[in-house]
């Protein structure tokens with residue numbers, strides 16, 4: 071990420087205040103781990119103030135875990151000293167999930183990055199949480215299998231982070247998000263107990279604790295080992311780029327395809343501004359004159375793929391498709407995907423900063439909500455780029471700006487707030503894949519009543535009665551609940 | 564009961580009535596149509612709302628009362644060429660509460676992934692919403708996954724929004740005497756691969772030409788369907804552990820290859836549960852239903 075906003079330090083209060091001196095804590099950690107695994111110099115601690123969002127916090131110390139026992143030791147010390155802790159994968163989260171609560175211990179999992187076992191026949195791999203998403207699929211490609219969730223950040227994000235955020239990606243349309251691809255998770259619970267949630271077997275006894283843990287944003291404990299489901303690599307792949315003279319035509323086609331009974335592996339939309347900036351960056355021959363393009367991928371066996379492609383093109387004609395480009399070979403396919411996945415990098419050529427939103431609306435509301443989003447951006451005089459997972463209605467409006475411009479942050483914040491509200495009002499949800507974290511914590515009442523939130527708090531209390539695991543995220547505190555204007559500084563609400 | 568109302572938003576009012584019926588005190592149990600072991604004996608009985616509020620084919624979602632028969636949902640979706648990944652028989656709420664997937668789990672995934680949103684009635688007698696109406700959503704903790712398979716001990720499903728899937732254009736069962744692990748490695752995303760120690764039954768879906776081509780390269784022959792599944796016991800094993808069944812009497816079981824469920828004539832071996840998992844189950848149940856009034860006795 072080249073563009074990052076230097077935001078004010080968040081001022082939220084941690085629910086469990088540290089009552090001990092920092093050096094005592096660090097000394098204790100250095101007894102439980104090797105001293106070089108425990109870093110508390112200002113420079114090093116500062117590196118861990120952010121994730122990829124614009125929010126920041128202040129940790130007291132950073133620990134580099136190399137094993138489950140290291141993680142357990144740190145969590146035990148956190149309990150002894152009553153200090154909050156936060157697990158950290160690669161820090162690519164966009165909702166402030168890995169931003170440390172004040173005075174917290176950061177537990178970095180990046181050194182726990184081994185692939186432990188791969189069973190290509192029964193399609194299960196065991197990995198440590200710090201394994202990078204793309205590394206897993208690359209390293210097992212020769213076995214004919216892959217890990218399906220493919221966030222656009224897949225070169226850098228960790229599988230532990232994917233689990234904690236229940237991450238998605240372009241290819242989650244047909245195959246489902248992370249939750250559908252996790253069999254079991256070894257965790258260090260917030261009180262330091264080690265256990266296994268779920269199992270390799272399909273119906274473990276009792277409640278689905280595995281399911282409850284996935285998407286818990288570091289608040290239910292630390293994942294130290296993960297059994298992931300592997301999928302067979304596709305037999306045949308067809309990648310299409312269709313362009314349209316209106317955004318609405320492209321957006322309607324998405325619903326038409328699904329209603330027709332076709333679920334492509336991926337359906338991504340890029341609007342004109344996106345096509346233009348990406349084209350300058352990757353030179354893929356993108357249709358820069360057009361209002362929008364859909365990148366559609368169909369996978370499967372030959373006859374099925376052929377029939378689906380033919381039907382999609384028929385439906386596209388009815389929506390006034392302009393250009394139709396079918397990737398002729400793997401190189402062209404890779405180029406088209408590079409266009410889609412380098413959107414964020416390319417955007418820094420327009421303005422130095424961006425803010426990426428993440429909401430979901432019912433597919434049939436896409437045209438209307440996109441109109442509203444353009445109108446909002448216009449009104450706040452902001453550049454907006456739309457590049458998103460259209461197939462599941464997952465919008466990613468990207469506000470592009472220059473943070474040095476006086477007053478721009480307020481406009482970005484207000485525009486973002488309106489976009490989220492417009493999505494929820496259209497029957498959508500707050501987040502499709504980036505999570506709630508700090509960013510949308512105080513917007514939770516837009517979707518959930520006090521009673522609904524209390525149930526979520528009950529679940530959290532069962533996992534973490536002492537409220538030490540990444541406190542202050544996801545759930546609005548009772549004081550701020552219902553009052554969506556008292557957000558932590560730096561949060562876009 | 565059994566009649567489906569088509570009034571817009573009728574489920575909101577139905578959920579409120581259902582919550583009043585469940586109340587906040589005293590033991591209470593819920594029954595669907597009783598096909599999945601049903602209610603707790605001797606305890607006050609309630610029924611969840613029935614009926615389909617809407618089907619949205621282009622969203623691939625359906626909203627219905629939890630008391631709606633699976634067959635009714637199936638029929639409504641069939642009109643649109645869609646289905647839900649919920650085993651047939653009984654009610655939607657019953658199937659979700661029990662949480663057992665069908666024999667198509669290999670191809671379609673587990674039942675827990677079918678539930679997008681629910682209003683359930685809590686032990687306090689309140690209507691609580693979990694999840695969200697869209698096919699993709701990570702807003703808040705995943706109470707939906709937690710509720711599926713919880714046997715009504717955390718709350719009673721009142722209404723649900725389910726993810727639907729398109730029905731395949733063609734489908735066919737096949738038989739083979741080949742090794743099931745060899746077969747599964749050669750097939751592209753089969754829907755089911757069942758094995759009784761001697762015979763393998765394979766279910767394929769997709770384009771008719773692809774199905775025929777796969778069958779001929781793997782040497783399978785068409786059949787009407789698998790043999791009847793033993794009903795006595797349901798084992799849950801790691802898919803790799805199924806190899807241990809090579810020494811079991813052929814015909815005494817039918818195993819779901821690649822999944823790990825075994826439909827067996829013999830009772831499942833006792834499994835040790837980790838103490839921390841037992842404790843976490845207890846804590847969650849205590850948070851959700853401190854008095855243990857919902858489906859008492861079903862928690863273990």
Ligand SMILES: Cc1cc2nc3c(=O)[nH]c(=O)nc-3n(C[C@H](O)[C@H](O)[C@H](O)COP(=O)(O)OP(=O)(O)OC[C@H]3O[C@@H](n4cnc5c(N)ncnc54)[C@H](O)[C@@H]3O)c2cc1C
Nearest residue numbers: 159160161162163167222228230231234237238288293503
């Ligand atoms: C350019 C860009 C594109 C992106 N595209 C996508 C996308 O397409 N889809 C998508 O879903 N996301 C996307 N993201 C967001 C982000 O990459 C994902 O949320 C990712 O899964 C985070 O992984 P991480 O390792 O960086 O986690 P971090 O940012 O380090 O942490 C995220 C959360 O997980 C917790 N956590 C991390 N590791 C563990 C663990 N082992 N145990 C318990 N909790 C843990 C943290 O406490 C925190 O709450 C994108 C981000 C960027 C910058």
